[in-house]
Amino acid sequence: MAAHSTLYPARESPVTRQRYPLTAHGLACSLGWSSAESLAALEAGERGLRAVPFEVPFETVTGTMPGGELPAVPQHLAAYDSRLARISALAWRGLDGAVKKAIDRWGAGRVGLIVGTSTGGIGETEEAHERFWPSKDPAAIPGDYSYPTQHSFHAFLDFLAELSGIEGPRYVVSTACSSSNKVFASARRLMELDLIDAAVVGGADGLCHTTVRGFNSLGVMAPEPCRPFGKDRPGMNVGEAAAMVLVEREGEPLAWLCGVGETSDAYHPSSPDPEGKGAFRAMKGALEEAGVDPSAVDHVNAHGTGTAYNDIAESKAIAALLGTEVPVVSTKAYTGHTLGACGGVEAVFAIHCLQKGWIPAAVGAHPTDPDIPLTLPAEPQERTLRYLLSNSFAFGGNNCSVLFEAAR
Amino acid sequence: MSPRDVYLHGRALWAPGYANLHTFLAGEPDEAVKKPPSKLVGGRMKRGTSPMCRTAIEVVTQAAEDAGFDPAECATVFGSYHGEIEIAFHQLEMMRDGEGIISPARFKNSVHNTAAGLFTIGAKNEGFTTAIAGGPHTFALSLLEAWALIASGEYDEAVVSTTEEPLPSFLDRWSDHGLLGVALALSADPEGALARIGVPTPAREAVPHPEVSEAFGGHVAAPALALILAVEERWRGPLGLTPPGGGVASLGVTVPGRGWQTELSAP
Numbered sequence: 001m002a003a004h005s006t007l008y009p010a011r012e013s014p015v016t017r018q019r020y021p022l023t024a025h026g027l028a029c030s031l032g033w034s035s036a037e038s039l040a041a042l043e044a045g046e047r048g049l050r051a052v053p054f055e056v057p058f059e060t061v062t063g064t065m066p067g068g069e070l071p072a073v074p075q076h077l078a079a080y081d082s083r084l085a086r087i088s089a090l091a092w093r094g095l096d097g098a099v100k101k102a103i104d105r106w107g108a109g110r111v112g113l114i115v116g117t118s119t120g121g122i123g124e125t126e127e128a129h130e131r132f133w134p135s136k137d138p139a140a141i142p143g144d145y146s147y148p149t150q151h152s153f154h155a156f157l158d159f160l161a162e163l164s165g166i167e168g169p170r171y172v173v174s175t176a177c178s179s180s181n182k183v184f185a186s187a188r189r190l191m192e193l194d195l196i197d198a199a200v201v202g203g204a205d206g207l208c209h210t211t212v213r214g215f216n217s218l219g220v221m222a223p224e225p226c227r228p229f230g231k232d233r234p235g236m237n238v239g240e241a242a243a244m245v246l247v248e249r250e251g252e253p254l255a256w257l258c259g260v261g262e263t264s265d266a267y268h269p270s271s272p273d274p275e276g277k278g279a280f281r282a283m284k285g286a287l288e289e290a291g292v293d294p295s296a297v298d299h300v301n302a303h304g305t306g307t308a309y310n311d312i313a314e315s316k317a318i319a320a321l322l323g324t325e326v327p328v329v330s331t332k333a334y335t336g337h338t339l340g341a342c343g344g345v346e347a348v349f350a351i352h353c354l355q356k357g358w359i360p361a362a363v364g365a366h367p368t369d370p371d372i373p374l375t376l377p378a379e380p381q382e383r384t385l386r387y388l389l390s391n392s393f394a395f396g397g398n399n400c401s402v403l404f405e406a407a408r
Numbered sequence: 409m410s411p412r413d414v415y416l417h418g419r420a421l422w423a424p425g426y427a428n429l430h431t432f433l434a435g436e437p438d439e440a441v442k443k444p445p446s447k448l449v450g451g452r453m454k455r456g457t458s459p460m461c462r463t464a465i466e467v468v469t470q471a472a473e474d475a476g477f478d479p480a481e482c483a484t485v486f487g488s489y490h491g492e493i494e495i496a497f498h499q500l501e502m503m504r505d506g507e508g509i510i511s512p513a514r515f516k517n518s519v520h521n522t523a524a525g526l527f528t529i530g531a532k533n534e535g536f537t538t539a540i541a542g543g544p545h546t547f548a549l550s551l552l553e554a555w556a557l558i559a560s561g562e563y564d565e566a567v568v569s570t571t572e573e574p575l576p577s578f579l580d581r582w583s584d585h586g587l588l589g590v591a592l593a594l595s596a597d598p599e600g601a602l603a604r605i606g607v608p609t610p611a612r613e614a615v616p617h618p619e620v621s622e623a624f625g626g627h628v629a630a631p632a633l634a635l636i637l638a639v640e641e642r643w644r645g646p647l648g649l650t651p652p653g654g655g656v657a658s659l660g661v662t663v664p665g666r667g668w669q670t671e672l673s674a675p
Binding site: 018056057109118119122125126129130132133141147148152153154157158167169170171172173174175176182186189190192193194195209210213214215216217218219262263264265266267268269270277278281394395396397398 | 411453497499500503512516517518519521522524526531533538539542543546552553557559562607609610
């Protein structure tokens with residue numbers, strides 16, 4: 001076990017949690033419109049970083065969905081149409097059949113829907129507001145614009161519930177970039193308490209002016225493809241995606257959900273604790289819940305935004321808890337930072353890595369920042385993997401780390 | 409896992425005119441009460457935050473204090489239907505003006521978990537916090553999240569809030585609610601509790617709840633206020649957790665089934 005610094009006091013985790021099988025997933029991101037396309041692109045080392053799909057007054061690239069216009073949502077759900085709903089519908093294709101089986105098996109009211117998003121469908125409001133602004137005349141707002149069904153946080157929840165027939169508890173966890181990691185813990189609690197038997201968890205965020213311009217205002221947007229953990233890295237790229245995972249009480253596992261650690265930095269609204277103390281405690285909490293020793297972790301999918309502060313703080317936390325030999329990769333170098341969807345996206349990648357016994361290359365990490373003491377694979381690796389930690393950290397110092405275990 | 413029982417230990421409310429729950433229950437509005445003090449968070453940190461954010465911090469702090477919880481230790485759940493919608497619209501206006509650059513101070517305060525983050529910073533709380541949105545059922549689902557934290561043994565104490573501010577004029581055709589925050593402090597400890605709170609569940613039929621005053625009747629936080637009023641009345645049995653009419657109907661949102669309910673019993 002790696003030595004724990006006194007910098008990192010950890011809360012004692014009271015209970016070892018039950019593990020649950022992850023039985024299906026769906027993903028749509030800048031690498032592809034489906035899990036299969038996205039994972040094939042990841043394996044091929046492709047990066048989905050492209051031109052921003054709208055005009056902004058600065059230079060950057062984003063993890064933009066490929067293939068031009070996204071398919072419209074089903075006609076009977078047209079009131080929910082938004083970029084967010086369209087991306088979510090693409091992702092949903094990957095697990096639609098499995099969700100139908102889960103509803104048949106457990107009952108529609110025993111299947112939950114708990115998903116993360118950072119900005120909901122704000123892109124539709126941006127467009128409506130742009131039309132309204134010159135004249136300030138409400139008549140200029142497009143007639144088919146609807147805040148409740150297109151923009152509000154629960155709009156895409158209702159859309160997915162209508163699409164799937166899920167009738168169990170449904171809510172959005174919106175803690176910015178940790179949202180779609182925290183949903184795993186929320187679903188697991190409800191399953192442990194026998195309130196539901198299955199849940200679709202994950203997250204979605206679409207590219208919008210608010211986040212692209214917002215991160216630029218913080219001075220962290222890269223004008224070029226990001227290089228997490230790299231020397232002189234230029235910052236991050238915002239991305240868009242939807243990623244959903246089905247977790248069930250019983251079932252044929254693609255991988256297992258083993259532990260989740262949720263902590264707060266209690267440090268700063270938008271900067272991480274420079275020593276990564278909250279990140280350390282989140283990872284440690286996930287391991288303790290599962291009764292897994294830090295030395296057993298085979299791979300870390302890092303939060304790894306590519307910003308100066310995040311990557312240093314996270315690397316300190318990883319090194320302090322897991323040592324410096326465990327392979328660490330930020331897949332945001334492939335997809336961009338998909339914000340409220342990133343935990344879901346990286347969970348799908350984690351499941352794939354555990355199934356295949358494979359680790360992607362840490363693209364952009366070489367040459368490496370000399371202050372980052374991690375093992376960052378320059379090339380993809382094939383190796384047996386049992387435990388994989390996936391990190392997501394957010395504004396407000398909100399941290400969440402999820403531990404997955406291989407099915408075999 | 410057998411769920412632990414969950415008990416109510418503290419309550420709080422803040423709205424313009426009402427500095428705390430006591431003044432509301434006494435029916436003593438004060439026109440001088442216009443901004444929540446939210447003293448837990450320093451002035452510099454609060455700069456650029458919304459009234460909703462400061463109200464949420466205020467009621468969570470008051471509820472923790474009412475229950476005798478250490479704000480550095482309890483888990484917190486911040487519920488809001490719309491989140492930081494006022495700041496979102498300020499940002500849209502910034503995009504239309506000048507060079508289209510957003511203020512970094514506004515942007516960092518635009519996330520749904522702004523109040524959650526600032527509360528943990530102000531309270532030096534390194535534990536669990538989250539931010540929930542569940543449309544018209546935001547309070548019931550936030551309560552479910554907090555209830556599950558305690559029932560599962562993960563935390564012994566949790567404070568759950570629901571806070572909403574008026575929608576920007578661009579959206580006000582969809583709702584006309586005012587600023588209101590309500591919070592409840594929950595614990596696994598029956599000693600000194602005000603009531604035992606059963607698990608929030610979907611309701612199979614319309615479930616009664618105390619009438620909430622007209623001013624707050626259609627508010628997303630109204631079910632939290634109704635729960636407080638029910639405790640005042642020593643209500644026993646099922647209690648509806650879905651906001652009555654108004655705010656929900658005017659949003660044009662379909663409320664599935666009969667909404668949500670819980671059950672109150674003696675501690």
